[in-house]
Amino acid sequence: MEVNNIFGPIDIAISGMRAQHKQMEVISSNVANARTTDAGKGEPYRRLEAIFKTDGDGIGGVSLDEIVKDMSDFTRILDPGNPNADEQGYVTMPNVSLPKEMINLNIAMRAYKANVAILKRYQAMVETALELLR
Numbered sequence: 001m002e003v004n005n006i007f008g009p010i011d012i013a014i015s016g017m018r019a020q021h022k023q024m025e026v027i028s029s030n031v032a033n034a035r036t037t038d039a040g041k042g043e044p045y046r047r048l049e050a051i052f053k054t055d056g057d058g059i060g061g062v063s064l065d066e067i068v069k070d071m072s073d074f075t076r077i078l079d080p081g082n083p084n085a086d087e088q089g090y091v092t093m094p095n096v097s098l099p100k101e102m103i104n105l106n107i108a109m110r111a112y113k114a115n116v117a118i119l120k121r122y123q124a125m126v127e128t129a130l131e132l133l134r
Contacts, residue, residue, distance in 0.1 A: 008059070009122050015061025016115040019052055022064045023108040026050045027101050034096040037084045044074055045094040070095055 026048050033045035047070035055061040072095045080089030 009118065012059070012061045013115040013118040013122070015055060015063060017112055019050075019062045019064055020108045020112040020115070023050045024105060024112070026067060027105045027108065030096050030101050031098065031105075034094060034098055034101075036094060037082070037091055039094075044092050045096065046070060047072075047094065047096045 030047050033039065036045040039045040048067050049070055050067055051065045052062050053065040055063055074092045074095050076090045076092055078089055079085055079091045082091045085091050
């Protein structure tokens with residue numbers, strides 16, 4: 001496998017940064033709606049997940065393929081005073097787990113920082129090459 005152009009490493013790192021930025025937006029939406037018991041149609045908010053795909057064959061970047069809803073079961077909690085409670089006093093809550101979202105956010109932030117580090121190292125290599133040419 002080889003990178004076909006001189007800007008390959010830059011393009012790959014930037015595509016990774018864009019993908020992780022979208023991932024962080026999806027995670028933020030999940031965290032913001034972790035307690036939304038009625039997101040429309042009488043159903044609680046359903047957790048979203050970002051699905052990525054590779055760009056091209058061989059070495060390439062990554063891009064957002066789609067954002068899908070997590071179809072896992074909702075949780076139910078006993079809260080008889082809640083206006084959305086059923087006749088037994090249970091409220092159906094979103095399928096968002098805050099600890100899981102925080103772990104995913106940490107992973108996305110580290111991946112974003114790794115791509116930033118690649119850009120900085122690439123810049124240092126280019127500066128060194130220009131220095132040698134002077």
